[in-house]
Amino acid sequence: MLILMALFELGYVSFAYFMYAHLESISIIEQGLSLILFLGSIFVFVVNCLSLTSLRELDEIAKQAKYNAEHDFLTDLENRQRCIDAINERKLRQVDFSVILVDLNNFKQINDAKGHFFGDKLLVALANKMRAALLPRSQLYRMGGDEFIIIMDVSDANCIYSQNNALLSELRSGIEIEDLELDVTYSAGASLWTKQRQLGVFDLLKQADIAMYSAKHSRQSIVIFDEELHEGVEAEFQLLTNLKTALARGELTLYYQPIVCTQSGDIYGVEALLRWPQADGTVIMPDKFITLAERNNLIKQLSAFVINRVFQDLVILLEVHSSLEVHINLSCQDFVEQNLISTLAMLLDTHQIDPKHVVFELTESTVMQEVEKARSLIETLIEMGFSVSIDDFGTGFSSFSILKELPISQIKIDGSFVSLSHESEKDQAIVETSMFLARKLNCSIVAEGVESDACLQYLSRLGCPYIQGFQICEPLSLSECIKWMNSRLMVKGAMKRLDGR
């Protein structure tokens, strides 16, 4: 282009020079014409220069637009689309490769606590650390949020572990943001593409995702996808789908396990326990589906079902035993449920129930996950007239601080310490110390997991006020529980009458 313009201008200048050299022999009109042509040449030159600059600018803009479309603006890494393209390119070339999906742990909590601006700085710092940790045949992409992908031009497990070790050692020193030292951990999942195992982009990414979730749940830094993992995930997915359906159809049910006074054998209360009856007559116990529900944001619906059903059943139960207390288990996710308190207020009003009949059980581990939220929930529940009990007491790492920090009124000593406490000195030490502590702090005590008469006798001698377990009664359906309470009350009544004679 420039050469063409130069030739063009040279032509004009030569013509003007020719005219100038023959100035005497040409007419005034010819002189005027040559001047116009010369000025015209300057005009064309200026226009051409301007056009060239505009073209260059347009070219720059187009290049920038292409770069922006392929890169993440925050970390300047190549983005999701480039990652997909890169996978497709490798598939076309039929070369083996692997994909590692890296997801930051607790990023949401950091974002919530410190703000999005801080979260962005963390992502930039993390991206830089990851860049520095890349092995020669690895490429890094940002998928969005706190998810990154590393594509490795190898499909060998050892190489994947080497890449993971490089990442771990780069992050070992932590990340400093705004004078704050952060311990950054991640969960990663890897999936392999080989000529024998040709997968589509989305299947490959889905498998990396499955492996990443498995890493997150098993608290490993990386898991490589395999079929066994897939089957586990499929089974879990099926269970989750069935659970949602069962919940929607009202197929879940509540059982009630009695809690009695150790000395008198009088009924003190019942603990509501969730059960999932199956078409074949078997029953799925909550330990098989509560964690799953927690992981998939279904726990709020489950808790809502339990709370609603307990209030309905409580009206019937109180007719049999007017001073009964019903225990309801709450999950950590219930702490953040805004509607919980208003739902409870509405239920108290609808069923005209005194809140003193309801005790909420929170496990140590759930309380410790969200101490401040737990404290605020516990305080509100107590203000409303409910009681709060700490479940599985002794199994967490912070039993003492919970007793010190939170306004709880009861502890339930975990069955794992209680069931053999009559013969194990170590269990006795834990049970007796827990009771001593609870008494000093004005908390009442329930010993769970009482499974033998010897254990019952031991707890009775120890002065443990309340007991619960198979030795007293297994969990019962509502109608069975009513029968059990009626027969127990009848026997108690008859014995009192006999004593009175």
Ligand SMILES: [Mg+2]
């Ligand atoms: Mg419980």
